[in-house]
Amino acid sequence: MLTAILVMVAIAVVIGLVLGWSAIRFKVEGNPLAEKIDAILPQTQCGQCGFPGCRPYAEAIAKGEADINQCPPGGEEGVKKLAELLGVEPKPLDETHGIPKPKSVAFIDEQTCIGCTLCIQACPVDAISGAAKQMHTIIAAECTGCELCLPPCPVDCITMVPLAEDLPHWKWKHPVVMLKEVS
Amino acid sequence: MSRELFKFKGGVHPPEHKAESNTRPIHAAPLPKKLVIPLRQHIGSPAKPMVNVGDRVLKGQMIGAADGYISAAVHASSSGIVSAIGPAVVPHVSGLPDDCITIETDGRDEWIVHAPIDYRAMEPADLRMRLRDMGLAGLGGAVFPSAVKLDPGATHPCPTLILNGGECEPWITCDDVLMRHHADEILEGVAVMRHLLGSTEILVGIEDNKPEAIAAMQAAAQKMDFAIEVVAVPARYPGGGAKQMIQVLTGKEVPSGKLSTDIGIQVFNVGTAHALARAVHHGEPLISRLVTVTGHVLRPQNFEVLIGTPMHTLITLAGDRDGTTGVLMGGPMMGMPMPDLEVPVVKATNCILVKSNDLFPPLPKALPCIRCTRCADACPAELQPQELFRFAKAGDFGRAQEYHLFDCIECGCCSYVCPSHIPLVDFYRYAKSEIWAREKEKRAADLARERHEFRQFRLEREKKEKAEKLAAKAQAKRAELAAAPATAGAPDVDAKKALIAAALARAQAKKAEVAPKNVDHLPPDTQREIEEIEARRAKIRELAHQPLESEEKKP
Numbered sequence: 001m002l003t004a005i006l007v008m009v010a011i012a013v014v015i016g017l018v019l020g021w022s023a024i025r026f027k028v029e030g031n032p033l034a035e036k037i038d039a040i041l042p043q044t045q046c047g048q049c050g051f052p053g054c055r056p057y058a059e060a061i062a063k064g065e066a067d068i069n070q071c072p073p074g075g076e077e078g079v080k081k082l083a084e085l086l087g088v089e090p091k092p093l094d095e096t097h098g099i100p101k102p103k104s105v106a107f108i109d110e111q112t113c114i115g116c117t118l119c120i121q122a123c124p125v126d127a128i129s130g131a132a133k134q135m136h137t138i139i140a141a142e143c144t145g146c147e148l149c150l151p152p153c154p155v156d157c158i159t160m161v162p163l164a165e166d167l168p169h170w171k172w173k174h175p176v177v178m179l180k181e182v183s
Numbered sequence: 184m185s186r187e188l189f190k191f192k193g194g195v196h197p198p199e200h201k202a203e204s205n206t207r208p209i210h211a212a213p214l215p216k217k218l219v220i221p222l223r224q225h226i227g228s229p230a231k232p233m234v235n236v237g238d239r240v241l242k243g244q245m246i247g248a249a250d251g252y253i254s255a256a257v258h259a260s261s262s263g264i265v266s267a268i269g270p271a272v273v274p275h276v277s278g279l280p281d282d283c284i285t286i287e288t289d290g291r292d293e294w295i296v297h298a299p300i301d302y303r304a305m306e307p308a309d310l311r312m313r314l315r316d317m318g319l320a321g322l323g324g325a326v327f328p329s330a331v332k333l334d335p336g337a338t339h340p341c342p343t344l345i346l347n348g349g350e351c352e353p354w355i356t357c358d359d360v361l362m363r364h365h366a367d368e369i370l371e372g373v374a375v376m377r378h379l380l381g382s383t384e385i386l387v388g389i390e391d392n393k394p395e396a397i398a399a400m401q402a403a404a405q406k407m408d409f410a411i412e413v414v415a416v417p418a419r420y421p422g423g424g425a426k427q428m429i430q431v432l433t434g435k436e437v438p439s440g441k442l443s444t445d446i447g448i449q450v451f452n453v454g455t456a457h458a459l460a461r462a463v464h465h466g467e468p469l470i471s472r473l474v475t476v477t478g479h480v481l482r483p484q485n486f487e488v489l490i491g492t493p494m495h496t497l498i499t500l501a502g503d504r505d506g507t508t509g510v511l512m513g514g515p516m517m518g519m520p521m522p523d524l525e526v527p528v529v530k531a532t533n534c535i536l537v538k539s540n541d542l543f544p545p546l547p548k549a550l551p552c553i554r555c556t557r558c559a560d561a562c563p564a565e566l567q568p569q570e571l572f573r574f575a576k577a578g579d580f581g582r583a584q585e586y587h588l589f590d591c592i593e594c595g596c597c598s599y600v601c602p603s604h605i606p607l608v609d610f611y612r613y614a615k616s617e618i619w620a621r622e623k624e625k626r627a628a629d630l631a632r633e634r635h636e637f638r639q640f641r642l643e644r645e646k647k648e649k650a651e652k653l654a655a656k657a658q659a660k661r662a663e664l665a666a667a668p669a670t671a672g673a674p675d676v677d678a679k680k681a682l683i684a685a686a687l688a689r690a691q692a693k694k695a696e697v698a699p700k701n702v703d704h705l706p707p708d709t710q711r712e713i714e715e716i717e718a719r720r721a722k723i724r725e726l727a728h729q730p731l732e733s734e735e736k737k738p
Contacts, residue, residue, distance in 0.1 A: 043628040045635045053635060125634040126641075144631045167223065170277045171616040174576075175609035 034062040040081045044073040045124035046146035048098045053124065061086075072098040073145075104160040105143040106150070110135050112157035119149035119158060186414055189434040191427045193563040194419040195596045197353050197516065199392060204477040205356035207484035209364060212474075212500060218260050218286045218491030219527040220246065221273045225320040226327045227253030232284060238265045241295040243468055246284050249315045255328040256318045260470040260489035263288040274494070274512050274529055278522030286491070297466035302375055307334075310379065317468040318530075319459060323347060323425075323452030324513065326531045329459065332449060333379040339444040344382035345432060346373055348389040348396060348453045349416065349423025352514030355534040357473040358453050360485045362389070362396035365457055366403035368464075370411060372456030375463050377409065380449055385411045387453075388428045390418040420516065421594040425450040427563055439590050454533075474532055476501040479508075479539035488528045494535055495524035508543070511536040515543065516595040550603035558597035558607060564590045568597040572607050575614035580621070583614050591615075 038058035049070040051057040060066035061082070068082040069091050076093060083090035093100070108119070108128075115133040120126075127143045130136030149158050163169070223229035230247030240246055240259040247257035263286045270280035302310055315330035335341050346369070350358040362369065377385060387404070389397050397415050404411040416422055416431045426437050429448050437443050443450055454472065461467045470490055474497065477483035481502025488497060494510065511518030512532055528535075558568035566587055574583035588611060597607045664678060702713070 038632070041628075042624075043631040043635065045631065053639075054632070055636075124638060125631050126638050127634070142630065142634060144627075165279065167273075167275060167277070167279050167281045169620075170275075170279055171620050172609070172613040174613050175606050 031059065031062050034059045036085055037061050037082065040074070040078060040085065041071060042073045042078065042144075044144040044146045046073060046144070046148060047124075048072050050097065067091075067094065069094045070097045072100045075100040101145075102162045104145045104162045105140045106138045106145070106147070106158050107161045108136050108138055109157040109159070110137065112155050114155055116154055118152035118154065122148045122152045124148060186412065186432075187434075188414070188416060189431055191422070191430045191563050192565050193561045193596060194421065194427075195561055195599050196418075197420055197599060199418075200354045200477070201356050201359065201392065204354070204475050204483040204485060205359050205363075207482065209360055209473065209485050209487055210500075212486040212488045212492060212497060214261055214288055214290060214292060214489065215492045215496050216288060217266075217493070218263070218288060218489060219271050219283045219493070219525075220257055220260065220286065220491040221271075221281055221283045221527065221529055222247045222257060223273075223281055224257060224326060224490070224530045225255045226325065227251065227255070227331075229282065230254065230257045232268050232282075234265050234268070234284065236265055236268055239263070240265060240286060241293050243295045243297055243470060245316060245318075245468070246286075249328075253328055253331055254315070255320045255330070256316045256468070257284070257490075258318055258468040258470050259284075259286055260491050261286070261288045262291050262293040272523050272526055274519070274521055274526040274532065276519040276522070283527075299466050300463045302378060302463050307379055314459070314462060317462040319455070319462060319469055320530050321452055322454030322458060322472055322530060322533070323423075324517075324531055324533060326529075329451070329455055332451070333376060335380050335444070335449075339447070341380045341382050341444060341447055341449040343384045343386065343433065343448045344373070344376055344380055345428060345448060345450045346385070346387040346453055346456055347423060347425060347428050347450050348387060348393070348400070349428055350393070351390060351418065351420045351423035352516055352534075353420070354477050354536055355475050355514045356477075357475045357485050357533050359393045359396050361457055361473050362393070362453055363399050366396075366399040367406070368460040369400070369453050369456045370403050370407050371464060372458070372460035373411065374407065374409070375459050376449075376451060376456065382449070385409070386432050387411060387413045388416050388432050389413065390422055391415040392418040421563055421592065421596065424563065424592055424594060426592065439587055469530060472528075472530065472532070474528055475534040476537075477534065478511075478537040479504055479506065479542055480537050488532075490529060491527045493525050493527055494521065494532075497528070497535055498524065498537060503537070504539070506539045506541075507537055508540055508545075509538045511538065516599065517593060546604050546606075549605045552603055552605060555602060557600045557602065561596040561600045563594060563596060564592055566591060568607055568611075571614070572605065572610050575610040578617075580614055580618050584618065588614055588618075 034055075035058075038055055041054040041058055043054050045053045047053065049057045049066065051060055051066070057066060057071065061068060068086065068088065069079050071078055072093060079093060080090045113135050115130060115135060117130065117132050117136070119136060120128045120130055124146060125142055125144055127139045128136050128149065129139060145160065147160060150160070222232060228250040231250045232246065233248050234240055234246045239262070241262045242259060244259045245256050246259050246265070249256045265284060266287045267285040269282060271283040271285065272278065273281045273283065275281070300310070300313060305313070311330040311333055314333065315328060319329040320326040321329060321332070348358055348362055350356070373385060376382070387400055389400065391397070397413060400413045404413055414432060416428070421427055422431060425443060428450060429443055430436055433448065435446050435448065437446060458469050458472070462469070471487055472490065473485050474488045475483075475485050476497050480498060481504060484501060486497055486500065494512075498510070510521045510524060511534075512521055513519060513534055514536060518534070518536055552569060552572060554569050556569055559566070562568055564587075570586050571583055571588055571591070574580070574586065575588075591611050593608050593611060595608050598605070601607060664682075667678065705713070
């Protein structure tokens with residue numbers, strides 16, 4: 001009887017030690033849930049959700065401090081994916097944070113630009129090239145369309161241009177199948 | 184000479200309709216007034232324009248240079264003046280415009296200086312670059328740059344070279360007539376391929392419904408100084424697909440997601456071999472090709488067509504008829520409907536198929552899928568088309584990929600056999616392009632994340648650097664201060680006080696210097712006015728210093 005108890009206690013201690021050691025040895029850096037949420041977010045870095053970037057929003061969702069429907073660039077589809085990941089019911093986008101818009105990139109009217117660098121400082125992804133008193137230009141391939149460069153511009157020379165459909169970006173549409181009526 | 188042949192699973196037997204066009208000789212299409220040459224005629228990066236509007240170009244002159252490794256040049260198909268460089272409608276199902284170079288031809292058809300290439304004396308890499316600059320791309324339909332396919336690389340030796348003369352798609356006969364009339368030149372092209380790839384076994388696969396082509400190729404093969412085996416393969420659609428041809432001839436299957444070079448086999452279309460021979464032995468870049476014009480026309484036949492010729496001129500040449508309901512580029516199984524007949528013939532144009540209600544009655548309306556799995560029986564890629572359809576329709580692209588959507592070769596056998604007439608291939612194309620678009624979006628998001636994170640890091644670093652710089656400056660100042668009083672021997676506090684006093688003195692001196700200048704040399708009446716004002720001010724000041732009477736009494 002006593003031996004049995006001792007053996008069980010010994011096993012418990014050993015397993016406990018192994019678990020304790022592995023908890024330290026294989027500690028996961030950062031919050032894996034926030035990582036997964038961040039991977040779903042569109043990385044526009046626009047701050048429309050009320051957080052300074054996608055990563056802080058992801059962390060807030062992971063902590064339960066923010067709702068999943070605050071990201072207009074992600075759209076309904078993004079909400080659906082987040083709901084699937086978190087095992088909650090999807091809900092409509094919260095329109096107080098903005099409404100989804102077609103994907104656009106910023107465009108600087110180079111005739112009007114005075115070279116004040118304010119937009120460069122505002123761009124979250126460093127997609128504007130230029131220097132003080134030099135003309136600025138958007139690097140279109142890297143622009144996320146966050147619109148953060150619009151308010152600081154003192155001469156309102158930045159406009160958002162929706163991306164036109166061209167051959168490399170053309171997609172096959174969902175086929176419209178004319179179903180025959182069956183009575 | 185008999186070779187053990189293998190079978191691929193599935194396939195269909197659509198009516199061939201080859202006899203309409205393969206009996207007439209090849210006609211050279213007349214020079215059109217205007218040539219529209221798209222810069223994107225191949226897979227990979229589009230060519231970069233090398234000419235300006237108003238330039239005179241000669242036949243065979245490179246007008247668009249290859250941009251990158253997977254790319255090919257484009258050339259002027261005839262001499263003339265460049266009249267436009269910019270978007271024009273191209274043979275694409277979307278009808279969207281793409282960048283093209285338009286040439287107004289001058290009718291002289293004047294060649295640029297060109298000479299044969301001594302390919303045996305050239306470094307293989309140089310030869311490949313030369314072929315890339317001659318615009319060679321696969322003429323079977325996929326238009327993959329041939330120079331890339333001719334690079335065996337260190338890891339992929341290609342002991343087997345297959346020349347694909349299958350041409351399994353109904354109606355199309357351009358490869359058939361090419362083999363009948365130019366068998367020798369095709370095999371000369373094969374000799375160059377063999378030289379570059381180092382292949383030891385050369386097979387020519389031709390479907391057995393082309394006996395004249397097989398005879399011509401066999402006769403030509405006798406004359407070559409290396410062994411070429413011309414094999415008649417049973418005609419069954421899509422036996423001319425590269426993967427199916429490999430399986431029939433060698434019994435080997437290209438694994439999912441791999442290339443045929445991974446199993447030591449390279450496949451070229453007969454048209455590509457012919458173009459290669461023209462390039463090497465005549466120095467002619469790829470500026471023309473054989474095009475079958477067939478279907479609802481008076482004289483279905485094959486034309487030798489300059490790249491850039493508008494399609495409607497060819498239809499007129501073959502005799503257009505009333506009752507045309509549409510035009511396909513390619514065959515009835517895999518062809519793409521053309522949005523406009525102004526579109527030019529490009530390197531990928533093997534056939535212009537004119538449709539009419541008699542030849543191609545409109546498809547009956549689709550019925551729901553009854554999961555009869557006839558499509559699965561017909562699928563040569565051994566997929567489950569009914570499942571792929573279900574996932575694509577529901578937008579469940581992840582599952583579609585699990586069911587190997589990307590092994591689908593879009594041959595159209597499933598749609599052909601579907602008793603419910605569902606346009607299945609359209610669904611697979613839709614799913615594929617959605618997946619590609621999502622992958623592109625994902626890459627863009629990853630880039631944005633990376634750039635944002637780097638920006639955060641950069642701002643942090645700049646802040647730290649600034650703080651460090653300020654600290655270093657303060658440190659230097661303190662050291663300077665410590666050094667100055669040390670010589671005077673005075674304590675630290677006094678030194679600070681002295682410094683403050685000196686600063687104050689400097690400030691006062693500066694203030695004195697900038698005395699107002701508008702009170703110098705004034706006229707007497709202004710001077711008097713100023714004096715009056717000063718007197719009033721003095722009085723007010725005096726009053727302000729006298730305590731008020733009421734206040735005096737208060738305490």
